[in-house]
Amino acid sequence: MNDLCFAIGILSWRGYDSLENSLKSYKKNGLSQMTKYKFVCLPEYTQEGIKIAEKYNYEPILVNENLGILRGFKKLAEKMPKGPLLLLENDLELIENKKTTYNEIKKSIDLLYEPNVIQIRLRSTIKPGDPFVGKGKYKKYWSNNPQSYLKRIFRPFKAKRLIGDSIYVLENPEKRHPSKIKRLSDGFFLVSSSILPWTNQSILVDKTKYLEIIIKKAESIKSSRGPTGFKNVEVELNSTWWRKNEFKIIVAPGLFTHKRLSDRGY
Secondary structure (H helix, E strand, C coil): CCCCEEEEEEEECCCHHHHHHHHHHHHHHHHHHHHCCCEEEEEECCCCHHHHHHHHHEEEEEEECCCCHHHHHHHHHCCCCCCCEEECCEEEECCHHHHHHHHHHHHHHHHCCCEEEEEEEEECCCCCCCCHHHHHHHHHCCCCCCHHHHHHHHCHHHHHHCCCHHHHHCHHHHHHHCCEEEEEEEEEEEEEECCCCCCCCCCCEHHHHHHHHHHHHHCCCCCCCCCCCCCCCCCCCCCHHHHHHHHHEEEEEEEEEECCCCCCCC
């Protein structure tokens, strides 16, 4: 398999056992062999983190202090080359084989540069891992029972915002929500940011758009602090701005599952 035109970037604050498990899966399933541009950002780094990154031939980006999620991903993206960036946290295990991984990454790179596409989601739609709260929220509003029906009647805007999560619940979400979800080829779906929030989990983004649109907007928004006392992008972009812009989001069948092996303190 040939190299693909993208870079891999992992944000790893603590959680080095999760990091090693993820990197091992990337090597086993071929992801690490698909590009020569591979980075691990290590806020509050230790020698253990450096050794793990170098063991799997990832370039460590060393930071003395904890930056939080927003500033950590910003630092990571700034150090990466222009073009498509696969951004990951350290506890995202690759669960598909080499052929599937290659084909999905290749197709995602092509789709990333369709008009107004802001991100490709690559977290598995079948095995997303825990926690994944979107599935439960969707079922509360869109199950076929009287309680869900009343929720949709009394909170129609909330119900609309949850439609995108049907992709993780239904086999044919485009049939339940034909005006909001479009099925593309090979199990990919196209939706609007009006019905699906921003996620930091397993995403392919364009470096320029990510830094100049997403990070810049998240930095400008005043918000309550996240779990570690820092902005995290997802909270800041859970906003009217995000929904009204109607960016295009593409949900791939997915390659990664969330698998945290130890507590990081929050």
